[in-house]
């Protein structure tokens with residue numbers, strides 16, 4: 136009896152030890168996994184935003200993103216209707232790049248335009264971002280082998296290029312020249328932070 140109890144007791148004790156050890160180990164692995172996932176996500180964000188930030192100040196970094204987005208459009212226009220998976224992947228990439236870019240402009244640069252009394256320009260650019268979202272919605276609801284897919288992408292590209300030209304050639308240089316060095320440095324810091332949040 137004593138032996139059986141002892142055996143049972145030992146077994147319980149072993150089970151208990153195993154059970155706690157296992158739970159602790161699982162919890163440890165889960166916590167380690169979560170920490171790794173957070174670290175990996177921060178690393179990914181730094182890598183994504185680092186590409187834009189490495190271009191220099193806020194206007195150069197936004198111009199680099201314009202080039203990157205236009206190159207994505209070109210890749211989309213090189214596909215044919217049989218490449219449906221590639222079209223879906225490129226559209227997803229384009230949507231993410233445009234969302235990140237628009238977020239940073241709408242939270243940092245367009246408010247700075249309003250504060251510099253360029254309210255009409257800020258309103259116009261915000262309205263054009265609305266058109267971008269409309270194009271994305273239209274394409275996200277269109278089959279990637281639809282006959283009108285390429286023409287819609289072409290129209291979308293033209294619209295984004297005109298918007299980018301207006302920002303790069305007229306509105307951003309005027310804002311940059313109108314605020315001091317300190318404000319330009321602040322805009323660069325804020326833009327990098329906004330881009331990092333959305334990366």
Ligand SMILES: [Fe+2]
Pocket residue numbers: 237240260264298302
């Ligand atoms: Fe914009």
Ligand SMILES: [Fe+2]
Pocket residue numbers: 197201236240299302
């Ligand atoms: Fe832009």
